[in-house]
Amino acid sequence: MSLLELKKAGIRFGGLRAVADLDLVLPAGALYGLIGPNGAGKTTIFNLITGIYVPTEGDILFQGASIVGAGPTRIAAAGIGRTFQNIRLFAGLSVLDNVKVAFHRHLHATLFESVLRAPRYLADEARADAEARQLLDTFGLLHMAELGADSLPYGLRRRLEIARALATKPKLLLLDEPAAGMNPSEAEELMHLIRWVRETFGVTILLIEHHMAVVMGICERITVLDHGARIAEGTPAEIRKDPVVIEAYLGADVHAEHA
Amino acid sequence: MPPPTGPAARGPLLGYALFAAAIAAVWGIEAYAIPWTDPYLTGIVIRIGMSLLAVMGLALVLGFTGQFSLGHAGFMAVGAYGTAMVVLHTGIHPMIGVFFGGLAAAFAGLLVGLPTLRLTGDYLAVVTLGFNGIILVFIQNTPALGGAAGLTGLPVVTTFGWTFTWVLLGALFIRNLLNSSHGRVFAAVRDNEIALRSLGVDTTRAKVIAFVVGAFWAGVAGGLLSLYRASIFPSQFQFERSIDILAMVVLGGTGSLSGPLLAAAALTALPEVLRPIADYRMIIYSLLLIVTMIVRPQGLLGGKELIDLFRRRPAAAKASGGKAA
Numbered sequence: 188m189s190l191l192e193l194k195k196a197g198i199r200f201g202g203l204r205a206v207a208d209l210d211l212v213l214p215a216g217a218l219y220g221l222i223g224p225n226g227a228g229k230t231t232i233f234n235l236i237t238g239i240y241v242p243t244e245g246d247i248l249f250q251g252a253s254i255v256g257a258g259p260t261r262i263a264a265a266g267i268g269r270t271f272q273n274i275r276l277f278a279g280l281s282v283l284d285n286v287k288v289a290f291h292r293h294l295h296a297t298l299f300e301s302v303l304r305a306p307r308y309l310a311d312e313a314r315a316d317a318e319a320r321q322l323l324d325t326f327g328l329l330h331m332a333e334l335g336a337d338s339l340p341y342g343l344r345r346r347l348e349i350a351r352a353l354a355t356k357p358k359l360l361l362l363d364e365p366a367a368g369m370n371p372s373e374a375e376e377l378m379h380l381i382r383w384v385r386e387t388f389g390v391t392i393l394l395i396e397h398h399m400a401v402v403m404g405i406c407e408r409i410t411v412l413d414h415g416a417r418i419a420e421g422t423p424a425e426i427r428k429d430p431v432v433i434e435a436y437l438g439a440d441v442h443a444e445h446a
Numbered sequence: 447m448p449p450p451t452g453p454a455a456r457g458p459l460l461g462y463a464l465f466a467a468a469i470a471a472v473w474g475i476e477a478y479a480i481p482w483t484d485p486y487l488t489g490i491v492i493r494i495g496m497s498l499l500a501v502m503g504l505a506l507v508l509g510f511t512g513q514f515s516l517g518h519a520g521f522m523a524v525g526a527y528g529t530a531m532v533v534l535h536t537g538i539h540p541m542i543g544v545f546f547g548g549l550a551a552a553f554a555g556l557l558v559g560l561p562t563l564r565l566t567g568d569y570l571a572v573v574t575l576g577f578n579g580i581i582l583v584f585i586q587n588t589p590a591l592g593g594a595a596g597l598t599g600l601p602v603v604t605t606f607g608w609t610f611t612w613v614l615l616g617a618l619f620i621r622n623l624l625n626s627s628h629g630r631v632f633a634a635v636r637d638n639e640i641a642l643r644s645l646g647v648d649t650t651r652a653k654v655i656a657f658v659v660g661a662f663w664a665g666v667a668g669g670l671l672s673l674y675r676a677s678i679f680p681s682q683f684q685f686e687r688s689i690d691i692l693a694m695v696v697l698g699g700t701g702s703l704s705g706p707l708l709a710a711a712a713l714t715a716l717p718e719v720l721r722p723i724a725d726y727r728m729i730i731y732s733l734l735l736i737v738t739m740i741v742r743p744q745g746l747l748g749g750k751e752l753i754d755l756f757r758r759r760p761a762a763a764k765a766s767g768g769k770a771a
Contacts, residue, residue: 237644239640258643259643259644260643260646260647260648260649261646263643263644263645263646264646268645269644271640271641271644275640276637276638276641277633277637277638277641278637278638279633279636279701279749280630280634280637284630287627287630288627288630288631288634288642289645289646289647290627291630291645291647292645292646292647294627296626298623298628298655301622301626301627301628302618302619302622302623302626303458303622304458304461311627315627351645352644352645354645355645355646
């Protein structure tokens with residue numbers, strides 16, 4: 188069964204059709220890439236899936252049920268985690284607390300139990316702390332747990348954001364340009380990290396990426412977008428040879444200038 | 447920062463013991479020091495206590511959760527008149543009346559917050575500003591609440607002991623709340639709401655919790671005020687008072703609990719010190735604000751607590767909230 192399915196999904200902003208008629212099927216366990224030139228609507232698709240935008244047409248199914256209109260909080264709770272193109276960490280919190288926030292939904296203590304430091308609060312807190320530390324450990328960030336998240340170098344912020352998203356125990360993880368701003372060796376390391384995340388956490392991954400080496404290197408299938416519509420779909424080898432894709436990227440035609 | 451499990455590992459008993467000792471100290475002072483203290487001075491201290499209660503609520507809402515509320519005096523009014531009604535019309539102990547006043551304010555906070563806090567942006571500031579005005583007009587036009595002439599004949603029970611018992615309760619409540627999973631969520635709301643939603647956390651709920659808790663303690667402050675001078679008037683809860691409380695939080699520092707409390711104490715005492723030059727009071731007050739905003743825009747203790755200043759630790763790690771107050 189497919190984990191995520193977009194059926195003719197699309198959104199209009201006034202007269203602009205940012206995404207149109209998009210069909211996308213993501214089987215469980217997939218590592219799937221979404222590529223396209225700037226402004227092709229890739230992040231818009233992430234925002235549609237995660238409920239930040241509500242599609243004006245079509246349907247989005249997660250585990251067979253429609254998630255259209257459920258809102259970001261409930262969609263995240265249903266098992267879709269994400270990272271952001273412009274990293275969105277909680278700058279005022281420590282590295283550890285950034286991850287612990289993600290456990291909030293799973294805690295049982297009431298407000299008054301928290302305030303009175305009741306046994307259930309203490310148990311909650313100890314569990315969240317242990318799990319967060321373990322997660323940071325697997326990501327090699329444990330020695331930085333007490334540092335402020337804003338004091339991390341860029342590459343580690345990306346890493347922390349992925350760790351934080353995984354703390355919600357998602358079934359599907361959306362990565363929005365994880366290699367942005369990275370040099371080739373950092374991108375290489377990231378590829379290993381993404382593969383490792385899929386194996387270790389058993390998540391299905393959908394990623395947006397401009398870094399072709401990364402996309403072609405790790406994705407099993409790729410959808411190529413241009414002007415909000417799908418122009419190609421297939422394995423990296425097929426995509427590389429597709430004349431339509433080459434045109435969209437390199438602008439074989441002069442008319443593309445006006446787009 | 448100590449790992450946030452610190453208190454958990456140590457158990458809450460030490461905290462409870464310290465709290466009990468602090469309560470005992472307050473009542474010790476009440477019994478042995480207050481009778482020999484100049485009533486004028488005691489009065490100032492009591493009013494500082496009421497400011498502390500009002501400010502700690504707004505520090506939670508504005509300083510930690512990042513929600514701009516401009517009507518804190520409105521919640522004090524609800525607490526004051528709620529307490530007055532309960533005390534005048536039932537025979538219960540006035541301090542239980544103060545608790546009900548707090549509950550009334552919390553309920554008002556729920557009514558105001560529920561529709562408004564779903565939105566991001568400046569809506570809350572506008573709505574709370576309106577709420578402050580509406581509540582005063584309502585009181586002024588309700589004969590049962592004494593109208594513009596105020597409500598008189600209330601018992602005078604707001605002593606040093608009771609005021610600071612409430613202050614300690616409030617400080618413990620808010621400090622523990624901030625230093626819990628809720629506190630982390632409040633700070634995350636302030637830093638990045640979209641990211642927080644992507645983690646499956648209901649941000650509206652978190653904001654409403656902070657807002658209702660803040661309103662409760664403002665209500666308690668109002669309740670104590672109503673039982674302080676035997677009478678209350680709507681004019682005590684005007685917009686200017688909301689701004690006073692706001693200034694205390696901003697001066698003391700956002701993301702800090704002890705900072706705003708310090709500022710509340712200073713700014714409540716300041717008008718008394720400046721009484722000889724009363725005509726220039728507002729000028730000095732304004733200048734103080736302007737200078738602070740230029741020299742130290744994060745406020746006195748922005749993001750820190752008083753106790754952090756005495757710890758030999760790099761300030762790199764910012765905690766989830768008020769580690770200590």
